[in-house]
Amino acid sequence: MKNRETEATWAYHDGTKHSYRSVHTNPHYLDWENQPIPFKIYSKLDPIPLRQQLSSSGMPALTAIAAITALGDGSVRPTSQTLAEILFLSAGVTKRRSYPGGEMLFRAAACTGALYHIDLYLACGQLDDLEAGVYHFGPHDFALRRLRQGDHRAVLVRASGRESSIVNAPAILVCASTYWRNAWKYQARAYRHCFWDNGTILANLLAAASSRQLPAKVVVGFVDAAVSELLGLDAKREAPLSLVALGQESPSGVGLPPSIEPLELETVPLSKSEIDYPAMRAMHEASSLENEEKVAAWRGEAPRKGPSTKLRAGGGWKDEGGKEARLFPLQPLGDDEIPQDKIEEVVIRRGSTRQFARESITFAQLSTMIDRATRGIPADFLIPAESLNDLYLILHAVDDIPPGAYYFRRDKRALELLKEGDFRREAGNLGLGQEIPADCSVNVYFLADLNRALARFGNRGYHAAQLEASILGGKLYLAAYAQRLGASGLTFFDDEVTEFFSPHAAGKSVMFLIALGKSVKKRGLNVI
Ligand SMILES: Cc1cc2nc3c(=O)[nH]c(=O)nc-3n(C[C@H](O)[C@H](O)[C@H](O)COP(=O)(O)O)c2cc1C
Numbered sequence: 436m437k438n439r440e441t442e443a444t445w446a447y448h449d450g451t452k453h454s455y456r457s458v459h460t461n462p463h464y465l466d467w468e469n470q471p472i473p474f475k476i477y478s479k480l481d482p483i484p485l486r487q488q489l490s491s492s493g494m495p496a497l498t499a500i501a502a503i504t505a506l507g508d509g510s511v512r513p514t515s516q517t518l519a520e521i522l523f524l525s526a527g528v529t530k531r532r533s534y535p536g537g538e539m540l541f542r543a544a545a546c547t548g549a550l551y552h553i554d555l556y557l558a559c560g561q562l563d564d565l566e567a568g569v570y571h572f573g574p575h576d577f578a579l580r581r582l583r584q585g586d587h588r589a590v591l592v593r594a595s596g597r598e599s600s601i602v603n604a605p606a607i608l609v610c611a612s613t614y615w616r617n618a619w620k621y622q623a624r625a626y627r628h629c630f631w632d633n634g635t636i637l638a639n640l641l642a643a644a645s646s647r648q649l650p651a652k653v654v655v656g657f658v659d660a661a662v663s664e665l666l667g668l669d670a671k672r673e674a675p676l677s678l679v680a681l682g683q684e685s686p687s688g689v690g691l692p693p694s695i696e697p698l699e700l701e702t703v704p705l706s707k708s709e710i711d712y713p714a715m716r717a718m719h720e721a722s723s724l725e726n727e728e729k730v731a732a733w734r735g736e737a738p739r740k741g742p743s744t745k746l747r748a749g750g751g752w753k754d755e756g757g758k759e760a761r762l763f764p765l766q767p768l769g770d771d772e773i774p775q776d777k778i779e780e781v782v783i784r785r786g787s788t789r790q791f792a793r794e795s796i797t798f799a800q801l802s803t804m805i806d807r808a809t810r811g812i813p814a815d816f817l818i819p820a821e822s823l824n825d826l827y828l829i830l831h832a833v834d835d836i837p838p839g840a841y842y843f844r845r846d847k848r849a850l851e852l853l854k855e856g857d858f859r860r861e862a863g864n865l866g867l868g869q870e871i872p873a874d875c876s877v878n879v880y881f882l883a884d885l886n887r888a889l890a891r892f893g894n895r896g897y898h899a900a901q902l903e904a905s906i907l908g909g910k911l912y913l914a915a916y917a918q919r920l921g922a923s924g925l926t927f928f929d930d931e932v933t934e935f936f937s938p939h940a941a942g943k944s945v946m947f948l949i950a951l952g953k954s955v956k957k958r959g960l961n962v963i
Contacts, residue, residue: 438733438893443721444885448897448944450714451624452929458867463622471616471705473540473551474575478701482578483570485519489779492646496781496917497773499642500910501807504650510684512605515565517647518557521608521681522572524643524782525636526555542574543782544635545912545924547628552616553636553676556666559606560586569665582667582698589692591678594661596730598815600652600680608679609662610636614672615709623714630898631924631947633676634905635912639782640679641812642913646778653814653906654678655898656734659723667698671711674719677902722894733895734815761852762844763836765802773803774918781917788921790955791874795832800918801877804951805843808910816892816899823888823900824881824907824946827853827936829862832876832952842939853939865932866925866948876952878925880932881907882943904946911949921954 437443492499513521523543530541542551555572557579559565569583588607595601610633617632618625637653644651655677662668662675724730776784805826817823826843828850830836839855863873872878881904888896908924915922925948932945 437721438724438729438895440721441889441894443718444889444894444897447626447714447718448885451627453624453867453926454928454930465620469619469706469708471550471619471709472703473549473616474573475554475571475613476573476575476703477571477580478703480580480582480700482573482576482580484576484578485522486516487577489520489523490516491777491779494646494778495773495775496642496778496913497803497807498770499646499778500638500913501810502645503811503813504645504648506600506650506683510605511649511682512562512684513647513649513682514563517649518562518565518606520647521640521643521649522555523577524779525640526553526572526574527577528574529783530786540575541786543785544632544639544909545785545787546632546635547617547924547926548620550617550620552612552614552625553629553632554611554613555636556582556609556611557606558588558591558609558665560588562606582700583665585693586690587665587693589690590661590665590695591657593692593727594658594665594730595654595678596656596727596734598654598656598680598734600650601654601678602686603683604680605684606681608640608681609666609675610677610679611666611668611673611675613705614674614712614715615705618710618712618715619706623712625712626715626718627901629674629676630901631905631908634902634947635909635924637677637679637902638906638909638913641906642778642910643782644681649681650683651813652680653812653902654680655814655816655902656724656730656895658726658730659719660725664695664697667700671716672709676898718894718897722897724895733892762847762849763798763841763852764847764849765806766799767802767806768799776917778913781913785912785916787923788871788875788950788952788954789923791871791876791921791950792953792955793832793874794876794953795834796876796920796952797834798836800920801833801951803918804911804914806848807914808907809843809845812903812906814903817903822903823896824883824904825940825943827880827882827940829858829878830876831857831859831862840936842936853936861935865927865935866950867928869925871923871950872925872948874952875923875950877950879908879911879949879951880927880936880945881947882933882936882940883946884942885944886942901946908947908949911951915951921952923950924948925950
């Protein structure tokens with residue numbers, strides 16, 4: 436059973452770490468003549484335009500990112516209007532910028548290099564004026580294209596090992612990457628970016644759904660080959676990453692899976708030629724789940740005793756001098772104090788800060804971001820109140836809190852000071868020598884005990900750990916912009932980050948990094 440052979444994850448993860456040496460000796464260069472287009476365009480399918488009129492949910496963004504719509508007794512079906520809004524707020528084109536060589540289309544969620552390699556697909560039963568079918572969402576013309584006619588949800592029900600939210604969902608979204616669109620720039624590290632860039636989309640998607648009182652759940656356990664086949668993905672170049680169950684109805688609506696004919700749908704070539712990165716395919720294969728029974732067992736598996744890294748206990752940690760830990764309990768704004776900017780405004784306003792102002796933010800602002808982002812994610816790989824990732828922070832400038840390195844104590848909802856000091860230079864170095872991590876107010880690093888995740892979920896635990904971190908990161912993006920602050924995802928030197936936070940973080944692996952603070956108001960187009 437390949438999923439249990441977890442050396443594959445370590446081979447991929449270690450093999451795609453950034454170090455000073457790997458970055459500075461990599462002969463790779465950007466071949467602009469061969470840059471892939473950032474869209475999947477089906478040449479011969481007619482567009483089914485989605486409604487352009489976006490209505491406001493009226494829900495403040497800071498409420499929406501923290502809310503989880505509980506499953507009730509009744510049925511909740513998305514309308515095609517709601518679906519259009521959710522697709523727009525997750526992956527739609529929100530900004531256009533002209534530059535001498537053409538025009539750049541920016542999307543609702545942040546994406547490494549603005550390369551937008553993640554596509555959204557929809558499988559649904561009959562929904563008001565949308566026929567049952569399997570569709571692809573095209574952000575370039577804000578339209579669906581029908582890949583298959585008729586209700587195919589039963590294929591996803593089976594593929595998910597009959598996961599309950601999928602069984603009951605009137606509509607299921609599937610997120611998938613076309614590797615080359617990102618690997619063109621990032622080479623084999625792009626498999627990490629699959630989850631990073633899917634996670635930011637999912638953060639928006641969950642907030643958009645909860646603001647519309649639509650239950651939504653992220654599912655990462657499924658038979659990869661069955662989902663690929665349903666969508667007609669090219670298994671060597673594309674991979675399904677996550678499913679999202681949307682809404683709730685009686686499961687009797689889903690019949691037997693129809694027979695699946697192979698799809699041979701022409702798409703516009705992405706670029707003149709493509710480069711294959713076997714390390715990505717190997718990692719995907721090693722983390723794939725093979726059949727329905729294995730998926731069900733995977734989800735139900737009791738935690739195994741793995742070679743889990745010996746980590747420091749969360750509580751009562753003493754610093755190197757043996758002193759009791761200094762805790763700073765979060766001081767988040769209450770529901771009646773939070774900025775009221777609606778989720779729709781915030782998604783449209785969101786961008787990545789290209790330059791931070793080296794100004795301080797308040798502890799209430801930071802607390803509100805952390806508090807709202809960490810109230811839970813509805814996902815098949817998470818038990819409420821449990822998390823695969825820990826938050827480590829470097830605070831440069833937060834009012835009333837000494838600058839230094841911190842650990843977020845979930846149990847106490849407090850920041851624990853690990854070491855005090857001005858670490859702007861170090862943070863800049865850890866973020867590949869960029870100015871953003873040195874100039875922002877706070878860097879938030881998500882670190883996972885990968886041995887623990889792999890012991891529990893096999894190689895698939897890598898998807899879960901990366902995705903959880905990036906959904907949290909995506910929520911922080913929104914929580915920053917909801918308070919009119921700035922944010923930017925960042926890449927990093929892996930081992931150096933762990934070392935910086937050690938001994939506390941020894942044995943953990945960095946999954947995601949985001950910088951938070953105040954933006955300098957001008958906006959450039961550097962897309963690193
Ligand atoms: C995971 C992640 C890592 C990123 N890393 C960097 C980075 O290292 N440096 C940088 O300037 N921008 C970085 N970005 C920002 C992207 O370049 C940005 O999201 C993209 O250009 C789209 O622009 P927008 O976020 O303003 O819509 C990152 C974004 C994400 C989601």
